[in-house]
Amino acid sequence: xxxxxxLFVIGGGSGGVRAARxxxxxxxxxxxxxxxxxxxxxxxxxxxxxxxxxxxxSYREVFGDAQSYGWELxxxxxxxxxFRGKLEAELTRLENVYQSLLNGSGVTWYGxxxxxxxxxxxxxxxxxxxxxxxxxxxxxGRPFVPKDIPSSAHIITSNEIFHLDxxxxxxxxxxxxxxxxxxxxxxxxxxxxxxxxxRGAQVLRGFDDExxxxxxxxxxxxxxxxHTGTNIVxxxxxxxxxxxKATDGSHRxxxxxxxxxxxxxxxxxxxxxxxxxxxxRNGAVEVDAYSQTAVPSVCAIGDVTDRVNLTPVAxxxxxxxxxxxxxxxxxxPDHDLIPSAVFTQPELGTVGxxxxxxxxxxxxxxxxxxxxxxxxxxxxxxxxxxxxxxxxQASGKVLGCHIVAPQAGEMIQLAGIAxxxxxxxxxxxxTVAVHPTMAEELVTMKAPVRST
Numbered sequence: 006x007x008x009x010x011x012l013f014v015i016g017g018g019s020g021g022v023r024a025a026r027x028x029x030x031x032x033x034x035x036x037x038x039x040x041x042x043x044x045x046x047x048x049x050x051x052x053x054x055x056x057x058x059x060x061x062x063s064y065r066e067v068f069g070d071a072q073s074y075g076w077e078l079x080x081x082x083x084x085x086x087x088f089r090g091k092l093e094a095e096l097t098r099l100e101n102v103y104q105s106l107l108n109g110s111g112v113t114w115y116g117x118x119x120x121x122x123x124x125x126x127x128x129x130x131x132x133x134x135x136x137x138x139x140x141x142x143x144x145x146g147r148p149f150v151p152k153d154i155p156s157s158a159h160i161i162t163s164n165e166i167f168h169l170d171x172x173x174x175x176x177x178x179x180x181x182x183x184x185x186x187x188x189x190x191x192x193x194x195x196x197x198x199x200x201x202x203x204r205g206a207q208v209l210r211g212f213d214d215e216x217x218x219x220x221x222x223x224x225x226x227x228x229x230x231x232h233t234g235t236n237i238v239x240x241x242x243x244x245x246x247x248x249x250k251a252t253d254g255s256h257r258x259x260x261x262x263x264x265x266x267x268x269x270x271x272x273x274x275x276x277x278x279x280x281x282x283x284x285x286r287n288g289a290v291e292v293d294a295y296s297q298t299a300v301p302s303v304c305a306i307g308d309v310t311d312r313v314n315l316t317p318v319a320x321x322x323x324x325x326x327x328x329x330x331x332x333x334x335x336x337x338p339d340h341d342l343i344p345s346a347v348f349t350q351p352e353l354g355t356v357g358x359x360x361x362x363x364x365x366x367x368x369x370x371x372x373x374x375x376x377x378x379x380x381x382x383x384x385x386x387x388x389x390x391x392x393x394x395x396x397x398q399a400s401g402k403v404l405g406c407h408i409v410a411p412q413a414g415e416m417i418q419l420a421g422i423a424x425x426x427x428x429x430x431x432x433x434x435x436t437v438a439v440h441p442t443m444a445e446e447l448v449t450m451k452a453p454v455r456s457t
Contacts, residue, residue, distance in 0.1 A: 006125075006136075010036040012331075013127050013137035015119045015275070018045020020307035020319030021143030022103055026110040027327045035111070036135055038127070040118035042096075046145050046308070047316040050095055054167045055187060057095070059348045061088055062194025066386075073384035075312050083195050085172045092167065104249040121276040124302045139302055139330055143277065143288060143323070146268040146308035154240065158248045160262045165187065172197055173260030178260070179237060181208035182345040184254035185265035187230045190350035199229050200259070202251060204236040205280055209347065215373065216407040220349050223409075226387065227350060270309040277303075287311060294337040295329050296322055304330070313340050344421030346414030351388065354417025356424050357405035360395050360457070368398040370453035372430070374446045378410065392446040394430065398456065401429040406447070415442050 010027050014021045017039025029035045042049045061083070096214035098283055107114050117129040121140065128134045148162035161169075163184055176192055178185050181203030193199040201208075203222075208224075208231070209217035225231050232253065239250040243258055250256040270288040278284055282298045283291040294302045304326055307319035321338050328336035344356040363369045372394040381388045388412035394403050406420045423432065438445035 008138045009135040010034050010127065011115075012014075012139045012141060013037070013119075013135060014143055015121075015127065016045065016141075016143035016145060016307070016309075017041075017043040017103070017107075017114065018143060018145050018307065018319065019047050019316045020323040021045070021141065022107060022326040023320045024114045024141055024143065024306065024323030024326055025114075026106060027324055028331050029110045029112050031327065031331045032319045033331055035110055035113070036137065037107065037114040038117050038119035038129060039114065040116075040130070042100050043107070043114070043116075044096075044100050048099050048103065050164050050167060053099065054096060054315055055163075055191070056348060057092055058167075058191045058195075059187070059350075062191045063350065065194050070381070070384040070386070083172075084193070085169075089167070089169075120274065121280060121303070124280060124300050124395070137302075139304065141323075141326060142272075142277070142298075142303065142309055143307050143319070144275065144304040144309045146311075147271050148264065149267045149269045150264045151266065154264065155242060157242045157247060159242060159260070160240075160264065162264055163230065165235055166263060168279065169261075175246075175259045176197060176200070176261045176263055177202065177259040178263045178265055179203075180265035180267070181205055181210065181233070182267060183209065183349070184268075185263075186224065186349045187347065188263065188265060189224060189231075190227070190348075193224075193227060193229050194350060201229055201231045202235045202237065203231070203233050206233055208233065208354070209349075212347070212353065212355060213358075213393065213405070213407045214361055215393065216353055216355065216359075216391055216409050218387065219375070219409045220347070220351065220353050223351055223388060224349065268308070268314065270311050272309055285311065295335060296326050296338070310374065312408040313343060314373075315343065315345060317341060342421070342425045344417045344424075346417055348414065351390070351411060352413035353410055354408040354410075354413035354415075354420075355406070356417055356421040357403070358395055359405060359407070360393075363395045363397075363404045364457040369457055370396045370398055370430075371455050371457065372396060372450040372452075373454045374450055378443050378448070379441060381411075390443055392443070392449065392450070394433070394450065396453070398428045401431055403428050403430060403433065408444075410443050420444075420447065 011033035012035045014025045014037040025035045025037045077333050119127045153157040175198040178201045189201045246258045246260045247262045248258045272288045290305040304323035308314045325336040328334045347353040362378045374392045393407040395405035436448045
């Protein structure tokens with residue numbers, strides 16, 4: 006059977022675009038459809054704009070520190086419209102880069118929604134249909150908002166936060182995951198009065214308890230009004246904002262309410278289940294180790310599979326898909342020991358097992374140091390950093406590394422190499438410290454603080 010395309014990709018995010026380009030470089034005829042903006046969540050409404058907002062929000066503390074170091078400064082008000090204009094221009098530039106990369110690689114792309122008609126056919130919203138030998142679903146995820154929440158311009162998600170006409174004076178952020186905590190820090194740093202509700206006992210569930218505890222403490226010290234064990238009982242739009250009643254009995258009107266209560270795979274209405282492709286309870290496309298669905302011609306990568314929802318992982322999955330399908334080299338994406346960072350204030354970097362996870366599987370030694378960093382300490386701030394290694398008692402291998410500090414994301418990228426290589430505590434100890442740095446603590450901790 007002759008097909009219009011060797012590969013048709015549904016989704017123009019980082020994973021889908023990488024798979025399309027690499028497949029085209031192998032000589033495949035490739036089509037791609039994206040219903041929104043090219044670049045997907047990471048480039049348009051996720052990692053990139055969020056990190057730029059993190060940078061913007063951090064300058065308030067920098068100005069204060071600079072004065073402690075002898076600089077005479079006059080700090081002004083944050084100009085949100087000016088920043089937003091530059092942000093939107095940068096996202097447009099990056100979107101054009103993605104489009105140029107596709108054009109340069111010979112991929113034919115369509116700015117339309119695409120759905121599956123059968124195992125080898127996709128239909129675009131404009132009525133066009135194309136056949137493909139292989140179809141790759143890379144449609145990502147979307148913010149989850151509880152169904153009982155009313156629709157209102159005052160109620161937003163992480164999709165809308167970048168496009169506000171003006172910053173609110175007050176905001177309630179509902180949720181305790183990394184998105185909720187990151188935006189709590191961002192908006193607090195930009196001068197917004199931030200309240201955060203989380204129904205659990207501590208934010209950043211799934212991360213190392215000691216590390217997330219320090220992050221939460223310093224969020225509060227910076228001004229975030231964090232309420233754990235708290236949820237919304239009633240919510241309604243009122244003049245000038247949203248009235249919210251909480252489980253602790255408190256109630257007030259906020260200018261904005263932001264729901265950061267998780268994300269769900271963007272799999273609705275794609276025609277997957279009609280083809281016999283299984284979806285998980287939250288809509289995740291079920292795939293095997295090689296990203297193949299129950300229909301042999303259809304594969305899926307990235308957040309729509311809800312395996313590890315990180316942009317670099319989606320890219321790796323896309324490349325593994327091409328290795329498997331177009332290079333005849335069966336390759337399963339490696340989801341083990343993935344470094345990650347949470348861009349809270351302070352940042353949290355992590356790779357490997359948390360202390361809690363590790364002690365469930367074997368006896369471990371915990372090496373940990375918490376201290377004031379030189380730069381912030383000299384400026385008179387009470388901020389503390391955390392350097393932590395989780396070490397197997399049996400093998401001496403470093404099972405996990407957790408850092409809470411400014412630039413923790415930069416540090417964990419490098420520590421992740423050592424942990425991925427199977428470095429032992431002895432390997433860390435044999436490495437000469439770089440002094441004076443925060444990260445030198447990772448190679449100077451000689452005795453465990455506890456063994457479990």
